[in-house]
Amino acid sequence: MILDNKTRSLGDAVRLVILQAGALAKDYFQNQANLAVSLKNPKDLVTEADIRVENFIRDQLTSLYPQYGFWGEESGKPDNLDQFWVVDPIDGTHSFYRGQYFWSISIALQIGSDITVGAVYAPALDDLYFSEKDGGSTKNGKPIRVSQTNNLAEAMVCTGFACLRSNLKNNNLERFSRIALKTRDQRRYGSAALDLCMVADGQLDAFWEQNLNLYDVAAGALIAKEAGASVSDFSGREGMFPENILVTNGRIKDRMVELM
Ligand code: IPD
Numbered sequence: 585m586i587l588d589n590k591t592r593s594l595g596d597a598v599r600l601v602i603l604q605a606g607a608l609a610k611d612y613f614q615n616q617a618n619l620a621v622s623l624k625n626p627k628d629l630v631t632e633a634d635i636r637v638e639n640f641i642r643d644q645l646t647s648l649y650p651q652y653g654f655w656g657e658e659s660g661k662p663d664n665l666d667q668f669w670v671v672d673p674i675d676g677t678h679s680f681y682r683g684q685y686f687w688s689i690s691i692a693l694q695i696g697s698d699i700t701v702g703a704v705y706a707p708a709l710d711d712l713y714f715s716e717k718d719g720g721s722t723k724n725g726k727p728i729r730v731s732q733t734n735n736l737a738e739a740m741v742c743t744g745f746a747c748l749r750s751n752l753k754n755n756n757l758e759r760f761s762r763i764a765l766k767t768r769d770q771r772r773y774g775s776a777a778l779d780l781c782m783v784a785d786g787q788l789d790a791f792w793e794q795n796l797n798l799y800d801v802a803a804g805a806l807i808a809k810e811a812g813a814s815v816s817d818f819s820g821r822e823g824m825f826p827e828n829i830l831v832t833n834g835r836i837k838d839r840m841v842e843l844m
């Protein structure tokens with residue numbers, strides 16, 4: 585069903601589209617018997633669900649807002665990079681494929697150099713994170729803020745290993761060990777978009793990862809920033825850098841930068 589944008593704000597339309605996409609993804613998630621799966625490379629799966637969910641989101645958003653380009657992970661960059669949607673139809677495909685709950689759908693709108701809208705939905709958890717630039721962030725409609733953790737010894741941190749998927753020699757393993765020795769606890773959930781939302785919601789105190797793409801982080805980084813997080817590269821330079829992103833509750837940023 586193609587929505588009409590005459591009666592809805594853009595934010596409402598994005599929320600509706602991501603929830604409908606979530607229902608489609610969850611149907612695949614719960615009926616995986618004949619799910620087609622292929623390899624992008626030996627360590628990177630893509631499923632029929634990734635493709636179908638992205639096609640659904642693209643059809644809805646380009647029909648509602650034909651003025652915006654569409655960059656989906658599975659379909660590639662558009663010509664229009666002035667203002668475009670950036671979408672990861674299933675972030676955490678490996679988790680999805682194994683029947684685990686930590687996977688999500690990520691939709692962001694980039695206008696010029698600004699991410700102006702971000703939505704991340706975790707269908708298996710039924711959690712919807714949402715933000716508009718300068719408008720704060722919500723989880724299931726309720727405002728969220730980063731944690732108050734002030735020191736690493738009490739911090740729970742999270743990362744991922746995209747670098748290993750790309751067989752990078754300069755990878756995250758030594759950095760992870762260094763940080764693990766200084767922090768209370770560590771997590772690797774498998775969906776960078778959701779990891780970023782968990783920092784925004786105070787469930788985690790910091791997230792970092794190398795070698796991500798814009799579609800992994802665009803929505804989650806806006807949601808985190810609007811919830812009070814610091815968003816920087818590993819050196820602490822403010823901004824969103826998918827190739828080496830560090831997002832913290834702000835209070836432990838400097839100590840994390842020292843360890844990166
Ligand atoms: C992956 C997830 C994972 C991260 C990988 C990403 P995908 O996304 O975000 O947490 O560590 O680097 O590629 O490939 O499942 O969309």
Ligand code: CA
Pocket residue numbers: 672674675676799800
């Ligand atoms: Ca992804």
Ligand code: CA
Pocket residue numbers: 634657672673674675676677
């Ligand atoms: Ca993906």
